[in-house]
Amino acid sequence: MTHQLSTQKIWLARLWRAGFVLGLALVWETSGRLAWIDPELLPPLSRIFKMLGRLLSDHRFRGDIVITVLECLTAFLIVVPLGLFSGFSLAESPKLYKLFSPVLQLLMTVPKSIFLPVFILLFGIDFSEKVIFAIVLSYFIIVPTGIAAVQSIPSGLVAMARSFGATQSQIYLRIYLPCAMPLILSGVRLGLIFSMHGIIFAEMYASSEGIGRNILNWGESFDMERLFAAVMLVLIVTVLINETLQAIETYARRRTLSGAMH
Amino acid sequence: MNTTPHHVVDVSHLSKTFGDGKTAFRALNDVSLQIKQGRFVSVVGPSGCGKSTLMQMISGLVPTTQGNIQIDGKTITGPQPEKIGVVFQDALLLPWKTALENIEFPLSLGDTPVAERQERARNMLKLVGLKDVGHRYPHELSGGMRQRVAIARGLVRNPSLLLMDEPFGALDEQTRTRMWGELLRIHEQSGTTILFITHSLVESVFLADEVLVMASNPGRIIERIEVDLPRPRDLKLLGSERLGNLRNHIWDLIAKPDDEIDA
Numbered sequence: 001m002t003h004q005l006s007t008q009k010i011w012l013a014r015l016w017r018a019g020f021v022l023g024l025a026l027v028w029e030t031s032g033r034l035a036w037i038d039p040e041l042l043p044p045l046s047r048i049f050k051m052l053g054r055l056l057s058d059h060r061f062r063g064d065i066v067i068t069v070l071e072c073l074t075a076f077l078i079v080v081p082l083g084l085f086s087g088f089s090l091a092e093s094p095k096l097y098k099l100f101s102p103v104l105q106l107l108m109t110v111p112k113s114i115f116l117p118v119f120i121l122l123f124g125i126d127f128s129e130k131v132i133f134a135i136v137l138s139y140f141i142i143v144p145t146g147i148a149a150v151q152s153i154p155s156g157l158v159a160m161a162r163s164f165g166a167t168q169s170q171i172y173l174r175i176y177l178p179c180a181m182p183l184i185l186s187g188v189r190l191g192l193i194f195s196m197h198g199i200i201f202a203e204m205y206a207s208s209e210g211i212g213r214n215i216l217n218w219g220e221s222f223d224m225e226r227l228f229a230a231v232m233l234v235l236i237v238t239v240l241i242n243e244t245l246q247a248i249e250t251y252a253r254r255r256t257l258s259g260a261m262h
Numbered sequence: 263m264n265t266t267p268h269h270v271v272d273v274s275h276l277s278k279t280f281g282d283g284k285t286a287f288r289a290l291n292d293v294s295l296q297i298k299q300g301r302f303v304s305v306v307g308p309s310g311c312g313k314s315t316l317m318q319m320i321s322g323l324v325p326t327t328q329g330n331i332q333i334d335g336k337t338i339t340g341p342q343p344e345k346i347g348v349v350f351q352d353a354l355l356l357p358w359k360t361a362l363e364n365i366e367f368p369l370s371l372g373d374t375p376v377a378e379r380q381e382r383a384r385n386m387l388k389l390v391g392l393k394d395v396g397h398r399y400p401h402e403l404s405g406g407m408r409q410r411v412a413i414a415r416g417l418v419r420n421p422s423l424l425l426m427d428e429p430f431g432a433l434d435e436q437t438r439t440r441m442w443g444e445l446l447r448i449h450e451q452s453g454t455t456i457l458f459i460t461h462s463l464v465e466s467v468f469l470a471d472e473v474l475v476m477a478s479n480p481g482r483i484i485e486r487i488e489v490d491l492p493r494p495r496d497l498k499l500l501g502s503e504r505l506g507n508l509r510n511h512i513w514d515l516i517a518k519p520d521d522e523i524d525a
Contacts, residue, residue: 160354163321164368164415165343178358255358 043225052229068211071199075134080191083139087146108140116205125206134198141194142187149183182253189245270422270455271297276329278315289315291480304458305474306466312481313459317427321348334422347416349426353408355400362396365414386414406437426458467508475515
């Protein structure tokens with residue numbers, strides 16, 4: 001009964017979201033067609049999508065996409081295990097936590113983008129500089145998630161497993177991992193989103209290639225159709241990734257936390 | 263074997279101090295107790311009397327400061343999953359596993375073959391009267407059912423001692439009363455020795471053959487009471503004068519004048 005109600009609510013929320021996006025698209029399209037806003041400044045949606053199609057078949061832009069994706073994946077694959085492992089270690093060791101958490105909290109509050117010029121001086125403007133910047137940006141977001149993941153593990157379940165003779169590795173594998181899974185997945189999702197964020201930002205700041213570079217170029221030359229097409233591409237990809245990972249996360253959460261922790 | 267394991271549990275001169283120096287806190291002081299095979303012994307006392315510390319030390323989760331704990335004639339130094347099954351205040355079931363899988367859990371930590379595991383878990387499920395709900399997940403069970411699954415899990419390795427730490431403390435009164443009946447039946451059928459920690463006076467008397475009354479500051483046993491109520495015990499005994507008298511006697515022991523402020 002309550003389950004049905006909540007699924008109904010979820011569907012309503014989804015419907016409302018879809019309707020909102022559709023409505024926005026409609027207003028956008030008509031505003032351009034009826035020239036409420038100068039179509040040179042805000043081209044109708046249909047023209048943007050047409051342009052996106054053209055861009056996607058352009059081998060030069062496709063090359064830029066490949067570079068950006070590679071940069072994102074590299075940063076993501078390095079920072080997620082690194083950040084989660086740091087978070088786990090800090091949460092598991094009170095000594096480490098005492099030592100590093102003040103530093104970590106300080107660094108977390110600092111806007112990382114102000115260091116970008118320093119990164120450029122240190123690492124140049126190629127692949128590694130962007131990846132390193134994205135890693136630094138994401139790292140301080142994933143670490144607290146890793147800490148929270150360990151702290152979300154009910155100590156009662158650990159005591160229970162220990163009293164039934166579980167070894168430490170069994171406790172990690174059979175209690176920690178399933179209990180922490182929802183927050184680990186959160187860390188993965190945040191890692192992916194902030195890796196993309198960092199890469200595109202670094203590309204826009206100083207780069208000779210990648211989607212971000214193109215977005216900046218087209219913006220500066222008032223090529224609104226191409227600009228919006230590229231923005232739309234990033235938007236669609238991010239939303240799709242985010243929604244997929246969130247669905248997996250919700251599934252994991254329901255599995256581990258279904259009902260009360262009794 | 264030098265001594266016949268006549269006593270399943272033999273705790274001698276057990277003490278526990280937390281912290282050291284000026285902040286040291288004596289949680290338990292010189293506690294000794296023996297439990298014979300098949301007996302049901304309850305430990306009752308006010309909160310902070312160290313009864314949970316006692317139970318954690320017997321379960322091997324917390325090291326002792328002084329003294330010795332023997333189970334089946336062997337001194338223990340850590341968790342003894344083959345000898346001791348533990349039931350906690352919260353059922354502490356794994357929410358992502360079914361009732362049956364939860365009962366299998368202690369066996370799955372060792373190398374029991376899967377078929378045997380399932381067989382034994384099913385038998386335990388039958389013992390606690392839940393044979394039809396093995397496929398359900400913890401959130402699909404009532405509080406009482408969850409606690410029965412926890413008892414089944416505690417018994418699945420056929421331990422010498424079932425250690426129960428306020429297992430019914432989180433249940434409502436009616437469910438708790440029903441669980442008393444269940445536990446008495448399970449005790450009778452399995453013949454397992456039970457050490458039962460509680461803060462409920464009535465519960466401690468109604469279930470047990472012997473009640474150990476504890477006091478705090480420092481935690482210690484102040485009296486042993488032999489419960490001479492007949493077995494098998496009927497729930498009607500709960501209203502009897504004999505039970506009432508025993509309960510009142512324990513209350514007099516526990517309720518010191520300096521506690522009156524709290525009351």
